[in-house]
Amino acid sequence: MPRTRSTIRDVAREAGVSHQTVSRVINESAEVLPETRARVEAAIASLGFRPSAIARSMAHGRTNTLACIAPNLTDYTLASVIEGAELEARRLGYFLLSSSANDAQDFHALVDELVGNRRVDGLIVINPYIDARYESVPQNFPVVFVGACSHDKSICSVSLDDERAAYDATRHLIALGHQRIAMVTGPVEEDCSRDRSDGYLRALQEAGLPVEPALTIEGDWSATSGKDAMIALAQGKHLPSAIFAQNDRMALGVLHTARDMGLRIPEQLAVIGVDDMPLSSYFDPPLTTMHQDMPQIGREATLMLVGTINKTVEACTQMKLSAHLIMRQSTSEGGN
Amino acid sequence: MPRTRSTIRDVAREAGVSHQTVSRVINESAEVLPETRARVEAAIASLGFRPSAIARSMAHGRTNTLACIAPNLTDYTLASVIEGAELEARRLGYFLLSSSANDAQDFHALVDELVGNRRVDGLIVINPYIDARYESVPQNFPVVFVGACSHDKSICSVSLDDERAAYDATRHLIALGHQRIAMVTGPVEEDCSRDRSDGYLRALQEAGLPVEPALTIEGDWSATSGKDAMIALAQGKHLPSAIFAQNDRMALGVLHTARDMGLRIPEQLAVIGVDDMPLSSYFDPPLTTMHQDMPQIGREATLMLVGTINKTVEACTQMKLSAHLIMRQSTSEGGN
DNA sequence: ATGAAAGCGCTAACAA
DNA sequence: TTGTTAGCGCTTTCAT
Numbered sequence: 001m002p003r004t005r006s007t008i009r010d011v012a013r014e015a016g017v018s019h020q021t022v023s024r025v026i027n028e029s030a031e032v033l034p035e036t037r038a039r040v041e042a043a044i045a046s047l048g049f050r051p052s053a054i055a056r057s058m059a060h061g062r063t064n065t066l067a068c069i070a071p072n073l074t075d076y077t078l079a080s081v082i083e084g085a086e087l088e089a090r091r092l093g094y095f096l097l098s099s100s101a102n103d104a105q106d107f108h109a110l111v112d113e114l115v116g117n118r119r120v121d122g123l124i125v126i127n128p129y130i131d132a133r134y135e136s137v138p139q140n141f142p143v144v145f146v147g148a149c150s151h152d153k154s155i156c157s158v159s160l161d162d163e164r165a166a167y168d169a170t171r172h173l174i175a176l177g178h179q180r181i182a183m184v185t186g187p188v189e190e191d192c193s194r195d196r197s198d199g200y201l202r203a204l205q206e207a208g209l210p211v212e213p214a215l216t217i218e219g220d221w222s223a224t225s226g227k228d229a230m231i232a233l234a235q236g237k238h239l240p241s242a243i244f245a246q247n248d249r250m251a252l253g254v255l256h257t258a259r260d261m262g263l264r265i266p267e268q269l270a271v272i273g274v275d276d277m278p279l280s281s282y283f284d285p286p287l288t289t290m291h292q293d294m295p296q297i298g299r300e301a302t303l304m305l306v307g308t309i310n311k312t313v314e315a316c317t318q319m320k321l322s323a324h325l326i327m328r329q330s331t332s333e334g335g336n
Numbered sequence: 337m338p339r340t341r342s343t344i345r346d347v348a349r350e351a352g353v354s355h356q357t358v359s360r361v362i363n364e365s366a367e368v369l370p371e372t373r374a375r376v377e378a379a380i381a382s383l384g385f386r387p388s389a390i391a392r393s394m395a396h397g398r399t400n401t402l403a404c405i406a407p408n409l410t411d412y413t414l415a416s417v418i419e420g421a422e423l424e425a426r427r428l429g430y431f432l433l434s435s436s437a438n439d440a441q442d443f444h445a446l447v448d449e450l451v452g453n454r455r456v457d458g459l460i461v462i463n464p465y466i467d468a469r470y471e472s473v474p475q476n477f478p479v480v481f482v483g484a485c486s487h488d489k490s491i492c493s494v495s496l497d498d499e500r501a502a503y504d505a506t507r508h509l510i511a512l513g514h515q516r517i518a519m520v521t522g523p524v525e526e527d528c529s530r531d532r533s534d535g536y537l538r539a540l541q542e543a544g545l546p547v548e549p550a551l552t553i554e555g556d557w558s559a560t561s562g563k564d565a566m567i568a569l570a571q572g573k574h575l576p577s578a579i580f581a582q583n584d585r586m587a588l589g590v591l592h593t594a595r596d597m598g599l600r601i602p603e604q605l606a607v608i609g610v611d612d613m614p615l616s617s618y619f620d621p622p623l624t625t626m627h628q629d630m631p632q633i634g635r636e637a638t639l640m641l642v643g644t645i646n647k648t649v650e651a652c653t654q655m656k657l658s659a660h661l662i663m664r665q666s667t668s669e670g671g672n
Numbered sequence: 673a674t675g676a677a678a679g680c681g682c683t684a685a686c687a688a
Numbered sequence: 689t690t691g692t693t694a695g696c697g698c699t700t701t702c703a704t
Contacts, residue, residue, distance in 0.1 A: 005454075007697055018675045023699060031673060053453040055697035058394045058680050065433070073419040073434075076410060083409040086435055090446075095455065097401070097433045098409075099422055110426075117389040118341075119431065223618045249615070256618045279585070282559045282592045284620040343681055354691045359683060367689060391681035394696050675704075680697105687692070 006047040015043035026051055063121050066305060067097040067114050069107065069133075070126040075221070076277045077247070077294055078126055081146055084298025085124055092306050094121070101133070108136040115141050122305045124298075128157075129191045142308040144301045148191035149318070156308060158301040158319045162192050165290045165323035166199030169244050169272045172288070172325055174207045176332055178242035178270060182215040184229040184250045193218075196246045196274070215240055219250045226253025234261060241269065242331070248273035248280050248289055255283055255330060270331040274323065286328035297321055342383040351379035362387055399457050402641060403433040403450050405443065406462040411557070412613045413583070413630055414462055417482055420634025421460055428642050430457070437469070444472040451477050458641045460634075464493075465527045478644040480637045484527035485654070492644060494637040494655045498528050501626045501659035502535030502580070505608045508624070508661055509578040510543045512668055514606060518551040518576035520565040520586045529554075532582045532610070551576055555586045562589025570597060577605065578667070584609035584616050584625055591619055591666060606667040610659065621665035628659040 008026075012019040017036060024032050025040040032040075043049070057063045066089050070078045082098050089096040097120060101107035114120050115138055122142035128134040128149055137143050145157040173181050183200050186193035197216070204211055217232050219225030226245055230253065233239060245251035251273030255265060263269045265285055273280065276291035300319055307313025344362075348355040353372060360368050361376040368376075379385070393399045402425050406414045418434050425432040433456060437443035450456050451474055458478035464470040464485055473479050481493040509517050519536050522529035533552070540547055553568050555561030562581055566589065569575060581587035587609030591601060599605045601621055609616065612627035636655055643649025 009697080019697090020676080020699085021674060024674085027699085033673060036673080050452040050454075052697055053455045054390060054393045054399060055680095056699080057390045058682090058697075059699040061680070063390060073409075073422065074412060074415040076412070079410040079415045083436060086409065090435070095433050095435070095450075097431050099426070099431070100419060114431075116386040118386075119389045223615060227618075252615065252618050256620065259620060279559060279588065279615065282563075282588050284592065284595060341681095344683095345681080355681090356683085356692080357690060360690085363683085369689060372689080388681055391696095392683080394681075394698090395683040397696070673704100676702090678699105678701080680699085683694100683696085685692100685694085688690085 005052075006049045008049070008051070010047055011040065011043045011049050014047060015039045063119060064093060065095045065097055065120045066122045066124065066302065067099065067120040068124040068126065069099050069101050069110060071102065071130055072100045073098060077275055080294035081126060081298040081301070084295030085302045086298070087295070088299040088302040089306075092302065094302075094306065096302075104131040104133055104136070107131070107133040111136055111138070122309050124301050124305055127190065127192070128155075129189065130187075131189070142305055144305040144308065146297060146301050148195045150191045150195055153318065154316055156304055156316050156318070158297050158304060158321070159192070160292045160297065161320040161322050162195035163199040163202070164320075165274055165292065166196035166244070166246070167203045168199075168323070168325060169274065169290050170200045170203035171207075172327075172331065173242040173244060173270060173272060174203060174209070176242070176270060178240075179209060180212070180215065180238075180240040180242070181209070182217070182233055182240035182243045184217050184219045184226055184243065184245040184254060186219060186221050186246050188218055193246060200244055219246070221247050221249060223249045223253035223256070226250030226255075227257045228253075230254045230257035230261075239263075239269065243269065243271050245271065245273045248275040248277050248287060251287055251289065251330075252280075252283055255285075255287065259284070266329065266331050266333065272331055276326050280326075281328060283330070285330050288328045288331040289326050290323040291326045292323045293321060341388075342385045344385070344387070346383055347376065347379045347385050350383060351375045399455060400429060401431045401433055401456045402458050402460065402638065403435065403456040404460040404462065405435050405437050405446060407438065407466055408436045409434060413611055416630035417462060417634040417637070420631030421638045422634075423631070424635040424638040425642075428638065430638075430642065432638075440467040440469055440472070443467070443469045447472055447474070458645050460637050460641055463526065463528070464491075465525065466523075467525070478641055480641040480644065482633055482637050484531045486527045486531055489654065490652055492640055492652050492654070494633050494640060494657070495528070496628045496633065497656040497658050498531035499535040499538070500656075501610055501628065502532035502582070503539045504535075504659070504661060505580050505610060505626050506536045506539035507543075508663075508667065509580060509606060509608060510539060510545070512578070512606060514576075514578040515545060516548070516551065516574075516576040516578070517545070518553070518569055518579045520553050520555045520562055520579065520581040520590060522555060522557050522582050524554055529582060536580055555582070557583050557585060559585045559589035559592070562586030562591075563593045564589075566590045566593035566597075575599075575605065579605065579607050581607065581609045584611040584613050584623060587623055587625065587666075588616075588619055591621075591623065595620070602665065602667050602669065608667055612662050616662075617664060619666070624664045624667040625662050626659040627662045629657060633657055 217229040273289040464481040553565040609625040
């Protein structure tokens, strides 16, 4: 084994052919005599030759790398999407570079470097409307957004059918006989939160229930904000009999705080979330929630992105996946 | 704006200099007349020129990309390490490619492609001993392992001081007066689990407490395995008065199951974990645990890796970070 | 079926 | 200080 990596030319010399023939062999182009191919393959093996990804990228003008940008990499929902995206990317012959961007400025700098310097062939952006980030993505560059993008139909996106998931969650509570149903939302600037709020409202209206603005509290997806929401609700005149939290972490905060207040769940207060994170079934009581398949959202986003890169997919598609109800004891004793 | 990306030569032509001068400008090499520099910069701006990362990599023989391989990307501990690593990487001018590998075969294929094809300059491997993965990492390639590697001192690694964290956790229980302390471990093939077990044993022995093998149950880090462990313990002759779970998720499973069995916590059973994940303070009761700074482990690993790449750090270092006790109500009423 | 030549966009080494 | 000449390792014409 030579101390410096061998190149296509070393192989060519060793096999007594031109470097181009070696290129043909490693690219499996058919036009090589079996005997020649064998000689080349022997040379490759004996030299331990491995083609350089960089040189290939250089010649092709492609990096075979995608990037995924999320607000952070640790939230279970985000990490699940990323994991799904990464698996699908690898299946399609790409690597996935994942980065977190806290704010619009970070995001912009990141995109600028990734896209401007052509480090990647395409971009997946999770939560495009979390701040102005949607706006700093360059035109004519393959991008797929993950998460609700309801107010712009001209872009590619994959997301949960948020409106429907919230509608179904609220319907579940209504079916159990609840009349005063509170809601803890995500940040209102995110389309995702707004869509879920829409679903909640539609369910109430369809059922002829009054909409009390005081029963809607804005959170930030964290358990702590769920706790704060519960405290705020408890200060109102009389408590709602059920709470729809727009995600499981906030539902956990609500649950925990309600218990601290001595409320019996679900008898005195029913709680439902969205996500179905693995720990949800270990909450006390186990949380009823709308299950969403986040890895699949990641996979679909990657598929769509690669389709866009290869122009095998039309310009913009919006895909919505559906959630389904997982009944546990936080809404009804017999839940499970 | 031309429809094809402009290159260093386009800029050179526009500015009336050689392409090499342009290269000097973008690399901030001092040897450029201010006036020339200004002309070049104007040309760069007017053409919207951005240097190609690939071409630079090609010329330099460096990708400015690192990879991090973990068993998965969703476990909070792993995701936190990755997030820390990614931030530090970016600070140092690298991108981080993170991938999950379920088993030894996946892992091997991934490393082979990443390293063999020179897609990255260095590798961070989380949980090197989860299976045979440590063995399939090539020699002479910059690698840093994250997680205990106690049985091989000849490699670079960053990890929690697992033995010490477990020792301290167990000491805490002993200090509260517990005499029969059970332990739920991670998979025994992982050094991390073994080191934590060692710490537990040392604390017991130092305190002169008997070691009952039946009180040690092997789990797999999941909440479900914590549940199973609790069930197994409940089938023994008499219950321990305290349980040390080697991570928080298993502690949650224990907690939840113990409550289902009607045990009062912490009066009848005290529980302590390791990790301090954000949700731990929302468990019922809030979980006493050993806090570890996982993002920092990631940051240190990246720092060490980049040091190895640049040969500014000596061949192998093993760094251990320490955990500290977070007292909550799962071990003592007045915990918080 | 194979080879020769040119080029991807940049940097490094040397010359002027 | 600046320009010229070679690569980096591969792919893509176009010949043969």
